[in-house]
Amino acid sequence: MQSVLSKSSNLLRPVIGSDTLKNFAEMSSTAFKTLSVGVPKEYVYHIKLNRPEKRNAFNHAMWLEIKQCFEQISEDENCRAVVVSGEGKMFTAGIDLSDFVTTAQQVGEKDDVARKAKIFHKLIETYQASMTSLELCKKPILAAVHNACIGAGVDLITAADIRYCSKDAWFQVKEVEVGLAADVGSLQRLPKVIGSDSLARELCYTARKMHADEALTCGLVSRVFGTHNELLEETLKIAEVIAKKSPVAVQTTKANLLYSRDHTVQEGLDHIKLWNQLNLQSEDLVQAATGVMTKDEDVKFSKL
């Protein structure tokens, strides 16, 4: 097991250097230990949580690699939409409990409360940044959940743009059951995603499982597909639709939806006005509008 203490000097060290930006998809298959990266369609990346033998539990390496991966994708002109799924039996079993307990025990061996707190402060900050990297990634992220999505899995998917699942999916904000208050995003994002403060509180206080049908009704996911294969196939198709649109338009839309979530309507309107006083001058606008008028559904936009 890796612990945060033994790896602390490496906490934010990038796995991939900036010189490899162009070859991200090829490089990442060897650079990442806990994620796999594929390019199933033009401009569409598929990231899989890849510790199937441990049910894709988030060990320390995975927390770090998620951040590295999405920061890299954010700047990668070859990517316009990202699908995130889990390899093997389920989406994820949440935080790697063995890893986490080892860390907690090592911190416990220190004598002073302030010094212990400093280590946990850094750890929580690092794990929060990992989840937030999906939200800050300029490219839309589509989470495709099959079977279990537990604990940290809910933190992850609520930072994604779009959530789909298969019929066998279930979701669990399990933190209170393992003696924790969730601290890397679920408490902040879940109520906003589902739009029901009462249901969010019920899920977070009871740690009960929520199955696919209820996840659809409450808006945690926007579509349910039959099987895992259908889920991936359909999610990739939707990612491809997004990837064919103007990257200027799509990336500006993501940035402004995020901004507007946390601001007043007027602040949001002022914000998009600034973005679009630039973007209305982009070649993408003329190309896309011409495509609509000439019924050309295959307009090719330059890389961004």
Ligand SMILES: CCC/C=C/C=C/C(=O)SCCNC(=O)CCNC(=O)[C@H](O)C(C)(C)COP(=O)(O)OP(=O)(O)OC[C@H]1O[C@@H](n2cnc3c(N)ncnc32)[C@H](O)[C@@H]1OP(=O)(O)O
């Ligand atoms: C600063 C902190 C911020 C983050 C906080 C996050 C909190 C959380 O995520 S809380 C949720 C924690 N997760 C759990 O409580 C889930 C525990 N696991 C299970 O309940 C079951 O394993 C599960 C229902 C997911 C799967 O059951 P299944 O029968 O399919 O598999 P198993 O035989 O139980 O497990 C297979 C191997 O995977 C290992 N494993 C599963 N979950 C975890 C985990 N969370 N952490 C570490 N390892 C896990 C399990 O030990 C088996 O390994 P092995 O014995 O080596 O084969």
